[in-house]
Amino acid sequence: MGKAEKIISGNPEKLTALAGSAMVKELPGENAPVRQGAFLPIHRIRLLPGTIFYDREQDMLGYLRTVSNDSMLYNFRRASGLDTRGAAPMTGWDAEDCRLKGHTTGHYLSASALAYAATGEEIFRENAGKVITGLRECQLAFERDGRCHKGFLSAYSEEQFDLLEKYTKYPEIWAPYYTLDKIMAGLIDCYQLAGCGEALEILRPLGEWVWNRLSRLPENQRQKMWSMYIAGEFGGMIGTMTRLGEITGDARNLEAARFFDNEKLFRPMELGIDTLEGMHANQHIPQAIGQLELYRLEGKIRDYRIGRNFWKIVTGAHAYCIGGVGEAELFHQAKMMTSYLTDKTAESCASYNMCRLTGQLFAYTEDSRMMDYYEWTLCNHLMASASHTADGGTTYFMPLGPGMRKAWSTSENSCCHGTGMESRFRYLENIFFQDRDSLRICLFADCVLSGENALEMRTSEDHLAITAKADMALPLRIRIPGWAKAWTAELNGENLAAEAEDGWFFLPRCLKKEETVRIHLPHRVQVAEDRFDPAFANVIDGPWILAALSEKQDFLDAPAASSIVKIGAETFRAGKVRMIPLARVDQEAYHVYLKKN
Numbered sequence: 001m002g003k004a005e006k007i008i009s010g011n012p013e014k015l016t017a018l019a020g021s022a023m024v025k026e027l028p029g030e031n032a033p034v035r036q037g038a039f040l041p042i043h044r045i046r047l048l049p050g051t052i053f054y055d056r057e058q059d060m061l062g063y064l065r066t067v068s069n070d071s072m073l074y075n076f077r078r079a080s081g082l083d084t085r086g087a088a089p090m091t092g093w094d095a096e097d098c099r100l101k102g103h104t105t106g107h108y109l110s111a112s113a114l115a116y117a118a119t120g121e122e123i124f125r126e127n128a129g130k131v132i133t134g135l136r137e138c139q140l141a142f143e144r145d146g147r148c149h150k151g152f153l154s155a156y157s158e159e160q161f162d163l164l165e166k167y168t169k170y171p172e173i174w175a176p177y178y179t180l181d182k183i184m185a186g187l188i189d190c191y192q193l194a195g196c197g198e199a200l201e202i203l204r205p206l207g208e209w210v211w212n213r214l215s216r217l218p219e220n221q222r223q224k225m226w227s228m229y230i231a232g233e234f235g236g237m238i239g240t241m242t243r244l245g246e247i248t249g250d251a252r253n254l255e256a257a258r259f260f261d262n263e264k265l266f267r268p269m270e271l272g273i274d275t276l277e278g279m280h281a282n283q284h285i286p287q288a289i290g291q292l293e294l295y296r297l298e299g300k301i302r303d304y305r306i307g308r309n310f311w312k313i314v315t316g317a318h319a320y321c322i323g324g325v326g327e328a329e330l331f332h333q334a335k336m337m338t339s340y341l342t343d344k345t346a347e348s349c350a351s352y353n354m355c356r357l358t359g360q361l362f363a364y365t366e367d368s369r370m371m372d373y374y375e376w377t378l379c380n381h382l383m384a385s386a387s388h389t390a391d392g393g394t395t396y397f398m399p400l401g402p403g404m405r406k407a408w409s410t411s412e413n414s415c416c417h418g419t420g421m422e423s424r425f426r427y428l429e430n431i432f433f434q435d436r437d438s439l440r441i442c443l444f445a446d447c448v449l450s451g452e453n454a455l456e457m458r459t460s461e462d463h464l465a466i467t468a469k470a471d472m473a474l475p476l477r478i479r480i481p482g483w484a485k486a487w488t489a490e491l492n493g494e495n496l497a498a499e500a501e502d503g504w505f506f507l508p509r510c511l512k513k514e515e516t517v518r519i520h521l522p523h524r525v526q527v528a529e530d531r532f533d534p535a536f537a538n539v540i541d542g543p544w545i546l547a548a549l550s551e552k553q554d555f556l557d558a559p560a561a562s563s564i565v566k567i568g569a570e571t572f573r574a575g576k577v578r579m580i581p582l583a584r585v586d587q588e589a590y591h592v593y594l595k596k597n
Contacts, residue, residue, distance in 0.1 A: 032301045033364040037435030039442075040449065042117040042193070042428045048446040051459065052383055052583055053427075057118065060424035062390030064108075064115055069127055072108050073134040075101045075155035080141035092412035094155075099174035102155025102183060105131065107418030109186025113193040114425035125194045132190060132198050135183075139202055149212065151205030154180060161213065167224060170231040177260075180210075181235035181286075182418065188243050200247070207244050210237075211252040214259040226262045233283045234260050236353075238290025246297060257294060262287055269306040274313045277333050281326030282415070285314075285353040292360040304364070311357055315373055321530070321538045321592060322384065322545060322582065323377030324351045324398055338533040341593055346398040348385040348416040351377050352423045359430040362442070366435065368503025371442045372482045374430060378443070380545045382423050383583040385416070394420025403553045403589045438477040440504070441466065455511075461542075461569075464519045468511035476511065477504045478519055483542055488520045525572065527561045529596065536593045539564065539574075544581040546572060547590035558594035 047054045070087035075094060077084045094101045109128055116124040139153040148158050160176035187203050190196040214222065226232045238260045245253030265284050268275040276284075288310040295303035317334035318325050324346025325331065332340055358374045361367075384406075387393030393408030396416045409417045432449060433440040439453050444464055448456045454469040466476065480487060480500040489496040489505060492515055498505070507517055523542035530536040537558040539546040548556055559574035566572050572579040582592060 030301065030305075032299055033304060035296070035363045036366050037433055037440075038363065039359065039429055040432040040434060042114065042425065043120070044450045045118070045428050045431060046448050046450075047118070047428075048448065048456075048458075051446050053445045056383060056386045057424050059387065059390045060111070060392065060421060061115055061119065061121075063392035064111060064124065064127075064421070066390075067108060067127070067392075069130045069134070072105045072131055073138070076105070076135060076138040076153070079154065079156050080138040081145060082138060082141050090413060092414065092417075094413040099156070099160060099171070100179055103179045103415070104182075104413045104418050105135075105155070106179075106182030106184070106186035107421050109183075110189040111421035111425070113186075113189040113196075114422055117193040118425045118428060125196070128190045128194055129196050129198070132187065132196050132202065135187075136198060136202050139205070149209055151207075151209035151212075153183065153202060153206055153209075164225055164228075164231055165217065165221070167228065168231065169228065173231050175230055175233040175235070177232075177234035177237050181237045181240050184240045184244065185236060188240065188247070191247070203244055204248060204250075207241065207248065207250065207253050207256065210241065211256040211259075214256060215252075217259075222259055223261075223263060226260065227264050229280060230283065233280070236286035236290055238287060239293040240290075242290065242293040242297060254294075254297070257290065260287075260290070265310075266291070266306050269310045269313070270302055272305075272309045272313070274317060274334055276313065276318060276331040279331050280329055281331050282329065282347055282350040282353060284310075285350055285357060289353060289357050289360065292357070296360075307357065308361060311354075311361055314354065320346050320400060322346060322380040322398060322400070323354070323373060324348075324381045325354065326350050335532040338530060338536050338593065341401045343399040343401060343404050344397045345400040346381060348381065348395055348398065348423075349419040351381040351385075352419040352426070355382065355427065355430070362430075362433070366433070366440070368479050369482065371430075371479050372503075374427075375443055375481060375543050378427055379543045380582055382427065384581075384585070385420065386424065388586045392417065392421060394423075400592050402555045402591050402593070403551050405587065405589050406585065434474065437474070438506070439472070439474045440477045440479070442479055462520060462522045464521060465516055466511075466518075467516040468513055470513050472510040472512075475509055476507045476517065478507070478517070479503060480505050480519070481521070481543060483523075483540070484521045485524060486522060490518050490520075492516060525561060525564050525566075527558050527564075527594075530593070535596055537596050538592060538594065539572075539579060541570075541572070541581070544570075544583065545592060546579040547582040547585050547588075547592055548574070548577045548579050548594065549585070549588045549590055550577055551589045552591075555593065555595040556591045558596050 047057055070085050071090055074084050074087045074089055089096055094104045112124045112128040142148040142152050143150050152158055160173045163173045187199040191199040238257045241253050241257035288307045291303040292307040314325055318331050320337050326347050327340035328344040329347050355374050355377055358370050362370045385395040387408045391410050393410040394416050395406050396409045396414050431443045433442050444459050446458050453472045453474055456467045458465045480503055487498055489498045525541050527537050527539055550556060564572050564574045570581055
């Protein structure tokens with residue numbers, strides 16, 4: 001799949017990318033790749049207490065239980081002329097005077113569906129159902145009013161869509177199709193993950209509304225609309241309309257997905273040319289996700305190339321040491337990440353979407369290095385972005401400048417607050433992958449897997465243990481992460497030959513009930529030179545980036561690895577400076593990039 005290169009600055013031995021900074025070379029006569037299997041669904045996985053993954057999941061579950069369904073419906077009821085039922089208005093990006101209102105409600109629906117799938121707790125399904133019933137009432141009220149076309153639903157009138165077609169710029173309008181995508185994606189998640197059938201009653205006419213609206217526009221007009229910053233941002237509408245078409249069988253849904261083609265991005269990505277400098281990061285990552293959704297259904301190799309090459313270019317030349325991308329929401333010059341160490345680095349929802357894109361591609365490649373990137377970004381950005389209490393908070397940006405602090409977005413109702421509600425559960429989608437001849441363990445978290453091939457997975461600081469809960473029907477393939485060097489394996493206490501092929505340890509026979517395979521993965525603290533800038537380094541411990549806790553506003557000097565002493569669980573010291581995983585940093589000032597002497 002091309003020349004392997006370093007992928008994450010600060011850990012040159014751990015992760016590899018499949019791209020350079022300027023061009024990805026295509027193989028002549030490239031065959032269309034085939035999906036090798038599928039990730040196992042969330043409802044079969046339950047996290048176990050004792051890890052940061054469980055703690056952050058519980059925090060978000062606690063927050064979701066406090067959310068007012070009527071507040072989530074406030075703007076929709078007000079826009080459609082219905083009684084708001086005494087609900088408190090929403091704030092931030094969902095305030096009454098904001099032109100993006102409604103998007104958080106879509107994220108809330110997705111989060112509720114995911115929470116139900118991840119726990120089985122009926123309260124989350126019930127809450128989703130109440131909001132869906134309210135949205136259906138609003139959709140019918142819009143139709144009765146006569147000022148909106150049939151099927152329309154939003155937290156404002158159709159005016160923003162009219163103005164977009166006249167090329168009205170931000171901030172007079174603010175990405176109406178982005179908001180629509182969040183609403184529709186939330187409804188689809190509720191239908192697929194929580195069995196909320198009423199969601200489809202909203203989606204069918206809403207999908208027709210999208211087709212009717214865009215099919216009358218010439219292609220050049222649509223292309224101009226989608227190229228507008230940021231009014232033309234349409235989020236994941238390509239993937240959403242594709243998923244809807246798969247559910248309904250309505251060819252117009254798939255045709256509507258193609259109406260969002262953005263050749264300004266797609267043509268250079270098809271050719272593997274890096275034109276991302278100056279582009280808005282999270283405006284374009286969902287477009288690559290959408291292309292892979294289309295490829296999954298229609299099999300057009302161009303769609304796959306666009307998604308794959310985009311991933312290669314971003315991870316190969318635009319990712320910070322934590323796996324996150326973008327500064328002030330924008331891609332900048334390739335391989336110049338240390339020139340942009342500010343308080344506006346690494347937008348959280350961009351990493352959320354990069355992980356989703358990675359999971360899509362993995363289904364075709366089964367490339368362990370892709371899961372290395374996923375693990376690295378999950379541990380060092382998505383988990384690091386989560387508030388440590390049940391307030392729903394998520395960092396908008398992950399500051400990477402010296403002596404900076406995280407800021408939790410709780411009342412702003414930003415895009416990252418929205419994806420943050422989902423991301424505490426979404427990564428469960430990518431833990432177990434079943435192909436024709438094995439069950440692959442892709443990510444490591446304390447959990448139980450039910451159904452066929454039931455098992456329990458336990459992790460510790462230096463090993464991974466997987467115990468069969470019934471006689472398994474498939475043998476295991478376990479990812480050996482790039483950071484693991486002197487690893488060993490044993491079955492029921494007996495040593496096994498520790499050999500990995502393409503990053504996977506293969507257990508040649510199926511486990512019997514209560515048999516345990518154990519992989520010893522000793523961590524080795526490293527001071528790793530930045531892959532782009534030899535003047536900087538990061539301190540890493542296994543899959544975790546260590547943050548040096550200090551209020552100093554100048555860059556700290558990188559310590560020698562030999563001077564770093566472990567003083568407690570997940571706690572280290574270099575001289576007088578204490579270090580903990582970035583994901584464990586709460587209110588403290590910290591340094592991630594350190595100056596090399």
